[in-house]
Amino acid sequence: MKHTFTLLLGIGLTVSLAGCAPAQAQPVPTDTPVPPTATPAPTDANTFGSWKLVRKSSYAHPVTLAGFLNDTFGLTIGYDGEVHYTTDGGQTWPTAKNESFCRFGLDIVDENVAWTCGNRGNVRLSTDGGRTWKAVADFGPSEPRQCRYLSFLDAKTGWAATPYEIGATTDGGQTWSEIALPKGSAEIMGMTLRTATSAFLLDKAGTFFRTVDGGQTWVGRPLGLAEKEYLSFDTAPKAVMRFTDAEHGGLVFTLITGTIVYMRTDNGGETWKRETIPGLDGTNSYFYLAPDGKTLTITDSPNKEILVLRYQPS
Numbered sequence: 001m002k003h004t005f006t007l008l009l010g011i012g013l014t015v016s017l018a019g020c021a022p023a024q025a026q027p028v029p030t031d032t033p034v035p036p037t038a039t040p041a042p043t044d045a046n047t048f049g050s051w052k053l054v055r056k057s058s059y060a061h062p063v064t065l066a067g068f069l070n071d072t073f074g075l076t077i078g079y080d081g082e083v084h085y086t087t088d089g090g091q092t093w094p095t096a097k098n099e100s101f102c103r104f105g106l107d108i109v110d111e112n113v114a115w116t117c118g119n120r121g122n123v124r125l126s127t128d129g130g131r132t133w134k135a136v137a138d139f140g141p142s143e144p145r146q147c148r149y150l151s152f153l154d155a156k157t158g159w160a161a162t163p164y165e166i167g168a169t170t171d172g173g174q175t176w177s178e179i180a181l182p183k184g185s186a187e188i189m190g191m192t193l194r195t196a197t198s199a200f201l202l203d204k205a206g207t208f209f210r211t212v213d214g215g216q217t218w219v220g221r222p223l224g225l226a227e228k229e230y231l232s233f234d235t236a237p238k239a240v241m242r243f244t245d246a247e248h249g250g251l252v253f254t255l256i257t258g259t260i261v262y263m264r265t266d267n268g269g270e271t272w273k274r275e276t277i278p279g280l281d282g283t284n285s286y287f288y289l290a291p292d293g294k295t296l297t298i299t300d301s302p303n304k305e306i307l308v309l310r311y312q313p314s
Contacts, residue, residue, distance in 0.1 A: 048279045048309065050262070051296065055308035057090025065236045066299045066306045067288030069108045074297070075130045076306070077103030077116050085130035090306060098133040100124055101142070104236045105160070106288060107150035115173075117147035117160055123173055127155055136173025140165065148236055151193040159199065163187035163233075166215065170196070182209045182218035189231055189253065190239035198246065200269065202239050202253070204231055208269050223251075223263065223272060230256045236286040242293035250293045250311070254282030262311075277309075 046053035054071060062078035068090075076084045076093065081100035084093040101119035108114045114130050117123045121138030140147035140162040152158030156172045159179065164187065167176035181188075186205040193199045197214040206229075209220040225231075232238050232254040243249035251263045251272075260282040263272040280298065288297040294311040 048277050049275055050311055050313040051277050051309040052312050053307060054310045055089050055306075057086075057093075057306045057308075059084075059093065059304055059306060061093065061095075063299060063301075063304075063306075064102065064104055065106050065286050065288060066297050067106050067108050067290070068295060068297045068306075068308045069111060069290050070292075070295065071308070073108075073111050073129070074306075074308075075106060075108060075114060076299075077106050077118075079103075081118075081122070083116065083130065083133060087129070090308075094131075096126070096130050096133060098124060100133070100135070104146055104148040105150045107152050107158070108288075108290070109152050109154055113152070113155045115150050115152050115158065115160075117150055119143060119146050121147065123147065123160060125155065125173060137169075137175060139167045139173075139176050143235060146235070149188060149191050151191060151199070153193060153196065157196055159191065159193050161188050161191055163189075163204075166191070168214070179215035182207075182220055185209065185218075185220070187233065189233065190237055190241055190251075192241045192243060192249075194243045194246070198243075200241060200243055200249065202231075202241060202251065204233055206231055208251075210269055221269060232256045232258075232282065234286070236299075237288070238282070238286060240287045240289035240296075242289050242291060244293050248293075250289070252277075252287055252289060252296060254285065254287075258283040260285075280307075 062082045063076045064078050066076040068074035072089045074086050079102045081098050083096040083098045100122040103116045103118040105117040114126045119142040121140045123136050123139050124133040126133045139160045147162050149161040157170050159168050166179035186203040189202045191201040199211050201209040206223045206225045207220045209218045211218045239253035241251040247268045258281045260277040263274045265272050284301045286299045296309045298307040
């Protein structure tokens with residue numbers, strides 16, 4: 001049964017990562033942009049299986065996760081609540097105005113609306129393209145159980161999740177309603193909301209779940225991973241998915257070997273077609289998949305690079 005609640009944090013909670021105190025509000029820059037660091041991908045190179053590199057951007061500011069909505073608009077979130085935005089494909093990254101603890105979850109609805117979440121349950125909403133962020137009701141605790149999965153339809157309706165709980169809001173994050181997890185599910189690896197009642201979820205055991213009634217009931221089916229194939233799990237998303245309708249969807253995740261896997265379905269997850277994304281190591285990388293289901297952002301932490309790939313099957 002669902003019930004409405006506002007998640008509050010206990011007095012004894014502590015931040016497990018140094019430097020995760022709330023960031024001071026930063027003025028929104030109007031000039032003095034960061035020197036250009038992004039370059040368009042070459043026309044006939046940088047192909048990774050069915051995925052083509054369309055943008056690469058380096059960064060020097062703190063980043064836990066980056067996400068691009070399209071070729072030009074993207075966001076980065078990081079420690080101490082530091083958030084940056086770009087409207088030129090990552091050539092410049094102005095600093096956004098935000099006060100929060102460390103950020104680990106991100107969803108971009110369009111070029112105006114975006115959401116982030118992270119430590120101390122801090123959830124933040126932007127309605128001006130990521131330039132400024134406002135606090136809404138908290139959801140979830142701090143690391144290692146912090147909120148890191150978000151899926152929103154607009155500035156009002158969406159879901160937030162930690163590995164162990166899901167909350168839904170229809171009032172812009174003023175309140176959260178508990179969504180019952182699928183019976184017998186392991187830790188949540190990723191989730192996506194297609195409509196207010198239709199959602200999909202992947203757990204750490206490699207089981208794919210779907211609901212058509214807002215989480216009142218779930219149907220699960222194993223992805224069919226091979227023996228000794230295990231999903232890689234970390235503080236930020238290493239598995240992402242999107243569905244463009246009730247039947248067609250895609251799922252990207254990393255195995256503990258570092259192999260990045262892409263799976264797609266045209267029957268609502270009953271069966272999947274699988275391929276790897278070769279030439280990339282996902283061991284220390286984190287993912288964001290845009291609503292179109294074809295634009296994948298990989299945050300390559302060791303190399304401090306952001307890769308934007310587009311799915312273009314031959």
